[in-house]
């Protein structure tokens with residue numbers, strides 16, 4: 567049962583460089599929550615599925631204070647799967663942090679504090695979890711601050727992404743559309759070429775941190 571106290575189950579808290587999104591390259595603190603009910607085929611954070619440590623809001627804020635970085639990303643796992651995350655996000659905003667929420671897209675974003683910026687995944691077919699996308703989340707995107715991300719494993723995923731972009735008018739609805747090839751995918755150049763030929767206002771999103779520190783290094 568979820569505890570209603572002021573704490574969260576946390577896998578790791580660390581300072582790094584934001585590796586993705588329109589914020590890529592910026593110094594950023596990360597709060598990575600434990601647990602995710604999804605099982606994406608290419609998931610790169612399976613170590614978050616179990617374990618973790620229950621940490622109070624105060625101790626998390628103290629750690630973030632030590633880092634001294636104004637940009638904070640709340641991620642997972644699936645951060646929105648813990649109900650205590652919603653007041654935690656609000657308190658981060660109250661304290662003046664610029665807050666990014668990276669969510670897998672199957673939990674409703676309706677209770678996320680509107681001051682936070684949402685980076686919303688849409689799961690493509692190769693993930694094996696596309697049936698679980700919570701489509702109303704796309705209608706909540708705000709063009710001045712929210713971003714939508716498609717992790718693509720192949721050209722079929724890219725075709726799926728284009729259909730969703732058109733169906734939900736995502737060019738107008740979101741600040742950025744991120745096309746994020748699975749790290750190490752064989753046909754990266756083919757995907758990049760298809761994106762460039764599309765003429766769509768999208769951004770190829772490579773995970774900067776994996777090029778700097780390697781794909782399996784944690785806490786970066």
Ligand code: SF4
Pocket residue numbers: 602603604605606608609610611612642643644670
């Ligand atoms: S939603 Fe994210 S953390 Fe969960 S299985 Fe998919 S990629 Fe992994």
